[in-house]
Amino acid sequence: MEFKPKRPQKEIKYEELRIYTDEELHNYSEEELKDFKIKHSIPMLEELEKGPWPSFVTDAKREALRRKKLPKDRLMLDQDVVDDLLGQLELSFEDGETHWKHGGIVGVFGYGGGVIGRYSDVPEKYPSVAHFHTIRVNQPASKFYKTDFLRALCDLWEFRGSGLFNMHGSTGDIILLGTTTEQLEPIFYDLTHELDQDLGGSGSNLRTPSCCIGKARCEFACIDTQNLCYELTTHYQDELHRPAFPYKFKIKIDGCPNGCVASIARSDMSLIGTWRDEIRIDQEAVQAYIRGEIQPNGGAHSGRDWGPFDIQKEVIDLCPTGCMAMEDGKLVINNEECNRCMHCINVMPRALRPGVDTGVSVLFGAKAPILEGAQLSVLTIPFMKAEPPYDNIKELLEKVWDWWIEEGKNRERLGELIQRKGLPKFLEVLGVPAAPQMVKMPRTNPYIFWKEEDVPGGWKRDIKEYRQRHKR
Amino acid sequence: MEFKPKRPQKEIKYEELRIYTDEELHNYSEEELKDFKIKHSIPMLEELEKGPWPSFVTDAKREALRRKKLPKDRLMLDQDVVDDLLGQLELSFEDGETHWKHGGIVGVFGYGGGVIGRYSDVPEKYPSVAHFHTIRVNQPASKFYKTDFLRALCDLWEFRGSGLFNMHGSTGDIILLGTTTEQLEPIFYDLTHELDQDLGGSGSNLRTPSCCIGKARCEFACIDTQNLCYELTTHYQDELHRPAFPYKFKIKIDGCPNGCVASIARSDMSLIGTWRDEIRIDQEAVQAYIRGEIQPNGGAHSGRDWGPFDIQKEVIDLCPTGCMAMEDGKLVINNEECNRCMHCINVMPRALRPGVDTGVSVLFGAKAPILEGAQLSVLTIPFMKAEPPYDNIKELLEKVWDWWIEEGKNRERLGELIQRKGLPKFLEVLGVPAAPQMVKMPRTNPYIFWKEEDVPGGWKRDIKEYRQRHKR
């Protein structure tokens, strides 16, 4: 099994790409770091240097020191950007209000997304962060890296930006925090030419798709999450980079119903791996679990004495459909009644495995609360094979986009449009019949919006004819 | 234990009140009945004379025959009203549409409710039901009767009306189906003077309260449902008879959470008997159930072989809170976790009984779907003692009415007003704090409507002062 990129990938060798010398990379001693003070007083932030959890403040301070010790021409941004960022953050704590202004329209030529303008509203105090834009870099699927790539990115970003990152942003991108407008194009040039790497999405477009670790290192994955993610991302580069949508659109891909990338809560299109045949059972391993030879749930509960494993209590009784039983010493699953919640498989991964006829369930419409309230994605296509080139998934997605672009209001997420127009309308657009799987329960109100073609004789009626039967 | 009316009740003796002689009451033979045809052809209705269930058509026909055989001066309405009613019903089947028009404003002097005007829209075909109004007669609490009363009512209604009833209407009243405007006052006069009996409610007023059988013949009843029903009905006669509300208002009283009068679904104010101490247990009887000496659930399932009674499966495992267990051969209930669903008590009434510190849970706002969709009542007061003269319940009810009359739109039910204004506003009106018992779960959206007094410094802020901290 091997997956190939759509086009040859540039091999990244840090030694060939590097900006900084080893000396420059190790330009301060631990003593210097201990004595180091940034140029602003930040007592509240320094309070956050205590405690066992990694301190972002202490981390930032070493970046501040490093920058100070680099020659000015080895940095395209001011040496003090980290100082000023921390200083402004301290001021925000004092004021109880942020000091960042709305972004203006900045970006790289031909793209509508990937860069978010950011400006300080106290530039006189913190001049080096007066203009301090964010760049979103499209992460590789499921966020494995080679260090060559990361080191090169660090050099690039330290040289042309703040040297500060989010690893990673909420949608999945690598976030480069803070540079000037001037540096955007040079960064983009080197990113694409040297790192063979594009920007992510922002604004009213497709946001960077993301996926779970999938079959790379998970026994539960039902689909090739990375490949599907890569295919959709590269296939829809135009949608990712040039805003043409009513609002943002997120795609996330989970390999199984455990949902580790939270696609059901955080994406407009949620692709969740599943299967349609039977759970595979190794009865020997079931017995091993029962005998206590294997820790349940991969040892996830081993920090506490929960007593010996009890398959009845811990698996069979917790099955949401009650479709499991021990019969004649064997574990029996009525797969017709199974709703694939993953609990039994999670508890006994060495005895139970998902089926082999796999695909995705497709759900649509999750979003955060702004404006109509948060939504989870709605189960729309119960089962869909997910094989390269994924044409069926693309066709479905494009039908959704066509409708949303046509009907969606400005800043209306897909989920809100589905709510406004009704799920039945959405199904009509997709050209699929209604199924009870799409709802928790049928409607309780009788307010059915019948259409004229549903009713014999249509809707045209004659009041005179009616009045012949019924006196006023 | 005895309950007294608020004022002396007139004793009803049919012999003293009757209109019809015994001969008049038995004025047709079975032979005549068999040969009898009403004046209209009603083949579809006659189809409904077949089958084992009591046929309202066959019943109506005997009334039609009886009327025909009475002298005309022994009936204030036309002899043919039953014929015409059935004829019009048959025509409705043919046309697939009703032939009743909207009611006009008819009623008895000084009352706004209790009578519903009704007119045929095909009066030339069915002249005797051209005007055919409904009268609602307030049923006695839980619908026990003496035959003297019923016989007198039959005579009165046959003489001055159609002789057709609903026993009873959906709200609880005795429904007298069909009379003319002229006869309304004479009927009301005799009802009040001779039968010592008032009308029920209709229109935008308090509708006739109703209650379950309660302690009269039910071991589960926690409160005196009839007495509370009678007290509220008589105390609020003005509200019952003179519309002053935005829309109808229903009160129903259930003696326990089994809810046999459906108060939680069918009343704006639902009073449901409950208790706050412990379920009484007779461990001997528990054993008798376990040994199979007593039928579970009072024999409700005895039409089928469900196997021997299994207390674990049928009671303990079905407890919604899981608060029951067998310990050392005894049934143990953790009453703190009990939510009083009644299941265990229903299954083993001889072993388990509700507690003795009883009262009502008060819920508000149930309604049918028009307009905003159906609602069930919302739990508002978890527990309230319910002792005569029920001042606490009346005070609560009057607070609700005051608010609803002030704020409710035309034809807005209380439940819709609560939805429109929000449950927190309703609680403020009632002067009670919020409690988690009122909701299934806390809100999931963060859209809290804070009030100015909630926030230190209030809401007034100065943009200039803000701009001193934050540059544009």
Added chain:
Amino acid sequence: MALSQERLGKYNPEKPTENRITDIGPRHFWDFFPPVIQKNYGKWLYHDILEPGIMVHVSETGDKVFTVRCGGARFMTAENIREICDIADKYCDGYVRFTTRNNIEFMVTSYEKLQALKQDLLSRKYITGSYKYPIGGTGAGVTNIVHTQGYIHCHTPATDASSMVKALMDELMDYFTGMTLPAHVRISVACCLNMCGAVHCSDIALLGIHRKPPIVDDNIDSVCEIPLAIAACPVGALSPGKTEDGRKTIKVKEERCMFCGNCYTMCPALPIADKLGDGVAVLAGGKISNRISEPKFSKVIVPWLPNNFPRFPEVVATVKKIIEVYASEARKYERIGDWAERIGWEKFFEKCDLPFTEHLIDDYRLAYDTYRTSTQFKYTRAAWEVSKAAGGIDE
């Protein structure tokens, strides 16, 4: 003192307030309680259902009362009530009770009287052979149907109620006179969306619905307050208009109409009933009791069946099918709604062999909360149909 027998009785239209009695309320309940009920009020210990329709309640005083429950049509003549009174006088010392679900209850205090009463009741039949007073309606069966007026006496119905109930109960008789179901099944019928009968929380509910938008009468300006009629529409489908001759009228945006009929309730110049449009929706799975599960709404499971008068064969067959599948599949004590939730509504539709259509998906105001927002579902034929249509699987 007697009931009056003149045309206007003792009422004097010249002096309407003379001797007027008002606001006296209903008869007091206590006087209508049989002596055994009065004596044992609040003292009942338990009850047993001796056989379908026959209960014994036992008091801590040792007293017993035997109750015979009979199904009745809600629509009832004076003749019928007098016959009930005859029975009550003969066996029950002149007392009788009606229940919320239109049953008649006769109470006696001895087993001997009970047997005589029972025989008498079952011997009474109409000339056409139907029972006058069928005994049943207790325990795990189908009890009497609560319902509304329908065409008999209502101006807004979309179907008839009494005929449908008769047709249903004829077919469900064995469930009324037996206790063979997993739990009791409460059926109700409402003839329009006003739901006087509150069918919104029944195990099975039949609901008359319209499917054609209202038509506008020529004389609407003289019949109705036009602004009030417009305001009556919950979905804004009505707007002011002008007739050709310049009078005020109402325009109907037909594609917005949800056929609730509220406009017609408010304004008779907007008739909505129509022979071909009207029919019956079937709902299921509601309950009112707090027992085990919380009270819950019925769900629409068949959006429309025809008004096939007088016996509604499609409606009756659907109800019977649901009850039969429920009887064979549900667990003891499990109500229809609890059963459907346990197996999943997708399995309910499959097992009951009911088609699922887009009309069953909520698209009204709280619709979002009914959408399935999980991957927890079971595969059924309906799921595969969607997958096929979406290109998810091959034919």
Added chain:
Amino acid sequence: MALSQERLGKYNPEKPTENRITDIGPRHFWDFFPPVIQKNYGKWLYHDILEPGIMVHVSETGDKVFTVRCGGARFMTAENIREICDIADKYCDGYVRFTTRNNIEFMVTSYEKLQALKQDLLSRKYITGSYKYPIGGTGAGVTNIVHTQGYIHCHTPATDASSMVKALMDELMDYFTGMTLPAHVRISVACCLNMCGAVHCSDIALLGIHRKPPIVDDNIDSVCEIPLAIAACPVGALSPGKTEDGRKTIKVKEERCMFCGNCYTMCPALPIADKLGDGVAVLAGGKISNRISEPKFSKVIVPWLPNNFPRFPEVVATVKKIIEVYASEARKYERIGDWAERIGWEKFFEKCDLPFTEHLIDDYRLAYDTYRTSTQFKYTRAAWEVSKAAGGIDE
């Protein structure tokens, strides 16, 4: 070929399209997979958590991969990433992975390397003593917190995120490095209602909220499209107005405001943030997994706590309290939301000693579905307070 070192690099502003490369997408994933991952792709049989933060995955080929999971601050310097690369180069052949929840994962293929790696990681501390790479975040514990930008880089926050996360994780360290809870607890922080972090489905969520309506800038007519800003309000609290000198402005109906901040997002001339108004709402009981129960939303359980920078003691204490009560009360495998639903939210509030206020009752668009429409509830102090206030029971 190297990264450019001139001010504008190889980019020519005169010819922006020259040699331009666009739309190439991200790096392909396969090349970034360590050899053991490539070789065993799709062949993994099972995994075991050897100790908190350390997993072994076993392949059907017999291969094993050992993973060490380390918590990290999402906000991270180039210095930090280079140190991570150093570790990865030393032990992991130059491969490293990040997780969705801001953890860093180092993978090795032998037990010996694992031990060395582990020791190295734990030995690395900041000069102030905090761990650089604490090991944990697996199984039934608290893993790393996902969060948003806060004051570090966002223009609409109502609180700060990085500082709150640091304060929380310092206190919850034992739950990160241990697996002593009934199930995993997912915590998230979002600094405003836009919820970039999607806190709406977390076991515990901290959400920055505003409580003062927006103020209107003098120059709003020159900064914003006024109709767009007005349309941005979901509750119609904004309307057109005129300034004293006749320019267009916006009027705020303050009593209608629900403080969502969408107006400010659309128009910077409507600032809503305020030191005294802003703070933190605590939500609990959400989940995303389909395991056992369906995914569900978090519920607001504390409507507001102060922005007490830098360590948010009230927020930290509340979170810790909930986790402690949960740890002692819930059943194995039971998530916080499942536990609260099993015992009832009224018991959750009682056990966690949290006050219940009217702010926690939904009054937004789907509010009705959250109301309790049954008599199934448990008595707690809160219930008695209502009963007393209503005259239902004596003091």
